[in-house]
Amino acid sequence: xxxxxxxxxxxxxxxxxxxxxxxxxxxxxxxxxxxxxxxxxxxxxxxxxxxxxxxxxxxxxxxxxxxxxxxxxxxxxxxxxxxxxxxxxxxxxxxxxxxxxxxxxxxxxxxxxxxxxxxxxxxxxxxxxxxxxxxxxxxxxxxxxxxxxxxxxxxxxxxxxxxxxxxxxxxxxxxxxxxxxxxxxxxxxxxxxxxxxxxxxxxxxxxxxxxxxxxxxxxxxxxxxxxxxxxxxxxxxxxxxxxxxxxxxxxxxxxxxxxxxxxxxxxxxxxxxxxxxxxxxxxxxxxxxxxxxxxxxxxxxxxxxxxxxxxxxxxxxxxxxxxxxxxxxxxxxxxxxxxx
Amino acid sequence: xxxxxxxxxxxxxxxxxxxxxxxxxxxxxxxxxxxxxxxxxxxxxxxxxxxxxxxxxxxxxxxxxxxxxxxxxxxxxxxxxxxxxxxxxxxxxxxxxxxxxxxxxxxxxxxxxxxxxxxxxxxxxxxxxxxxxxxxxxxxxxxxxxxxxxxxxxxxxxxxxxxxxxxxxxxxxxxxxxxxxxxxxxxxxxxxxxxxxxxxxxxxxxxxxxxxxxxxxxxxxxxxxxxxxxxxxxxxxxxxxxxxxxxxxxxxxxxxxxxxxxxxxxxxxxxxxxxxxxxxxxxxxxxxxxxxxxxxxxxxxxxxxxxxxxxxxxxxxxxxxxxxxxxxxxxxxxxxxxxx
DNA sequence: TTGTAAGCGTTATCAG
DNA sequence: CTGATAACGCTTACAA
Numbered sequence: 001x002x003x004x005x006x007x008x009x010x011x012x013x014x015x016x017x018x019x020x021x022x023x024x025x026x027x028x029x030x031x032x033x034x035x036x037x038x039x040x041x042x043x044x045x046x047x048x049x050x051x052x053x054x055x056x057x058x059x060x061x062x063x064x065x066x067x068x069x070x071x072x073x074x075x076x077x078x079x080x081x082x083x084x085x086x087x088x089x090x091x092x093x094x095x096x097x098x099x100x101x102x103x104x105x106x107x108x109x110x111x112x113x114x115x116x117x118x119x120x121x122x123x124x125x126x127x128x129x130x131x132x133x134x135x136x137x138x139x140x141x142x143x144x145x146x147x148x149x150x151x152x153x154x155x156x157x158x159x160x161x162x163x164x165x166x167x168x169x170x171x172x173x174x175x176x177x178x179x180x181x182x183x184x185x186x187x188x189x190x191x192x193x194x195x196x197x198x199x200x201x202x203x204x205x206x207x208x209x210x211x212x213x214x215x216x217x218x219x220x221x222x223x224x225x226x227x228x229x230x231x232x233x234x235x236x237x238x239x240x241x242x243x244x245x246x247x248x249x250x251x252x253x254x255x256x257x258x259x260x261x262x263x264x265x266x267x268x269x270x271x272x273x274x275x276x277x278x279x280x281x282x283x284x285x286x287x288x289x290x291x292x293x294x295x296x297x298x299x300x301x302x303x304x305x306x307x308x309x310x311x312x313x314x315x316x317x318x319x320x321x322x323x324x325x326x327x328x329x330x331x332x333x334x335x336x337x338x339x340x
Numbered sequence: 341x342x343x344x345x346x347x348x349x350x351x352x353x354x355x356x357x358x359x360x361x362x363x364x365x366x367x368x369x370x371x372x373x374x375x376x377x378x379x380x381x382x383x384x385x386x387x388x389x390x391x392x393x394x395x396x397x398x399x400x401x402x403x404x405x406x407x408x409x410x411x412x413x414x415x416x417x418x419x420x421x422x423x424x425x426x427x428x429x430x431x432x433x434x435x436x437x438x439x440x441x442x443x444x445x446x447x448x449x450x451x452x453x454x455x456x457x458x459x460x461x462x463x464x465x466x467x468x469x470x471x472x473x474x475x476x477x478x479x480x481x482x483x484x485x486x487x488x489x490x491x492x493x494x495x496x497x498x499x500x501x502x503x504x505x506x507x508x509x510x511x512x513x514x515x516x517x518x519x520x521x522x523x524x525x526x527x528x529x530x531x532x533x534x535x536x537x538x539x540x541x542x543x544x545x546x547x548x549x550x551x552x553x554x555x556x557x558x559x560x561x562x563x564x565x566x567x568x569x570x571x572x573x574x575x576x577x578x579x580x581x582x583x584x585x586x587x588x589x590x591x592x593x594x595x596x597x598x599x600x601x602x603x604x605x606x607x608x609x610x611x612x613x614x615x616x617x618x619x620x621x622x623x624x625x626x627x628x629x630x631x632x633x634x635x636x637x638x639x640x641x642x643x644x645x646x647x648x649x650x651x652x653x654x655x656x657x658x659x660x661x662x663x664x665x666x667x668x669x670x671x672x673x674x675x676x677x678x679x680x
Numbered sequence: 681t682t683g684t685a686a687g688c689g690t691t692a693t694c695a696g
Numbered sequence: 697c698t699g700a701t702a703a704c705g706c707t708t709a710c711a712a
């Protein structure tokens with residue numbers, strides 16, 4: 001008779017309170033639908049038993065979870081942290097929970113996580129960016145789950161997006177760089193496969209180069225996975241292959257921080273000997289010295305707006321409104337006029 | 341008749357394949373229990389329909405989720421990121437999923453999240469540290485869910501822990517500080533309520549001060565929520581109230597980075613005018629200049645070990661083994677001998 | 681206001 | 697190897 005104890009159920013509560021399960025259920029969900037007396041008895045029983053409703057059962061019966069799933073490329077750094085935090089806060093205010101998974105920038109993993117979150121009954125999904133296999137979108141449509149993309153605004157994609165124009169943003173920064181007299185430009189980009197942000201930032205740079213009569217094929221591009229150390233190595237590679245480069249534009253601030261460290265390691269002064277730019281304007285960008293000239297992204301606003309829009313979609317109040325948030329160039333000290 | 345399409349179920353698959361639901365279920369779980377022919381037919385149907393098993397239903401029937409829940413104080417910075425990443429990777433290898441929530445360092449929120457994760461059927465829970473209301477532990481025992489604490493090793497607590505001795509670690513760093521001739525010491529601590537790591541780090545500092553014949557009530561302590569800017573403000577406060585302080589020991593690296601910036605803002609050179617120490621040895625510690633002297637914590641090892649132990653507990657192969665990981669002082673440049 | 685009972689989509693037991 | 701069928705714990709008409 002050493003049966004392992006099992007969590008109490010609705011039934012246990014009902015028995016202890018001397019009512020039906022339906023009544024207990026009502027107490028818990030819409031307390032106003034139950035007389036004060038019974039409610040008190042029920043709540044007491046709940047308290048004594050330490051009852052917590054079984055989520056799976058509730059989901060099955062109610063066909064709603066009030067939870068939103070989000071899949072981000074990584075939680076190993078700050079790029080998505082701030083926006084996601086705002087996303088979660090806003091969701092919380094609207095009575096929704098957030099479930100986060102990270103895909104480690106791996107499309108396969110992302111697909112698994114999407115399926116897992118959907119199977120778990122997420123009422124809606126937040127995804128980062130647009131680049132993914134068509135089959136994923138088909139699956140999503142089939143499952144009839146509202147999905148919103150963030151961190152990238154692109155019109156005419158299969159899902160609406162609350163984000164910003166990565167191409168335009170990088171274009172603007174590159175123009176500034178060129179205006180400052182730089183001609184030999186290198187880029188350290190994140191991995192481009194399945195990553196429209198990286199892809200479009202590079203495209204934006206090429207646009208600007210071309211627009212100013214320089215040769216786009218002249219810009220030296222190195223593609224790296226994500227991480228400070230990757231940035232450092234990439235920087236060293238760039239400088240050894242192309243010593244005449246006067247500015248290294250990085251696909252994000254983390255790579256840029258790595259690049260700055262690479263420069264320091266090589267005994268190069270930033271920005272005197274070499275300019276470096278970032279993208280995202282995470283906290284790190286101001287902390288490193290020299291502080292980074294970078295593209296400022298309205299992370300928190302994006303998170304909040306995405307939360308509101310996604311919930312609207314879930315509640316069928318919207319079919320998906322995209323919004324193009326404005327970015328801005330934040331000038332700090334890592335970029336300077338070409339003195340060469 | 342504009343019925344919104346609904347995700348396909350086991351039943352749909354069974355019909356399409358011309359078999360019973362039981363067979364489909366077997367196909368999906370233990371493929372070897374089904375003849376090759378039927379399996380093929382079933383898989384085809386699954387494919388065509390784009391079927392994904394409903395997680396809630398599965399959980400209800402199987403009474404297992406193969407998911408582990410973790411509640412961390414914040415995802416807004418790197419302190420827990422690295423360890424958690426390792427935790428997730430290890431879980432993945434063992435066939436488990438991870439669900440993460442963050443409590444924003446709020447005990448109430450943490451309790452909600454615990455209940456939510458348990459209700460969601462988490463097979464086991466990872467919590468950070470030990471300080472929480474007894475009622476929480478009672479609830480957990482009542483629910484019969486294995487729980488493990490991390491980031492803090494304390495013997496004799498209600499749950500086993502895979503972590504390190506925060507008190508001892510800070511004691512060691514403080515001894516080093518004192519050995520270097522510092523006598524006027526200040527501490528910028530994280531919020532202590534419900535946070536044993538913060539509490540014990542402060543205690544460790546006081547231990548060391550007392551052990552060296554200094555007056556513990558002489559150390560100026562300011563307690564702050566978490567964040568770079570909090571560290572900066574705290575630093576300014578400390579220096580204006582206690583200008584003779586020669587070293588500011590911070591409860592974690594984020595606060596320390598803030599403190600360094602505060603010093604810079606006040607025109608103080610670190611470490612010439614003032615020494616600053618951190619705790620955790622996150623990536624940021626090496627990036628800031630001067631790089632931080634801090635306590636190195638074996639984040640990844642902790643994450644991996646915690647994953648293995650928790651899964652053992654879930655699978656009833658262990659009743660909970662604690663482990664005390666070793667920390668070490670990482671000497672960089674933010675701490676120097678007292679020159680006054 | 682409360683109770684009864686029919687699902688919700690799986691898995692698992694037991695026959696065949 | 698396969699098929700019925702009984703759980704699993706909850707919500708929600710529908711009745712009372």
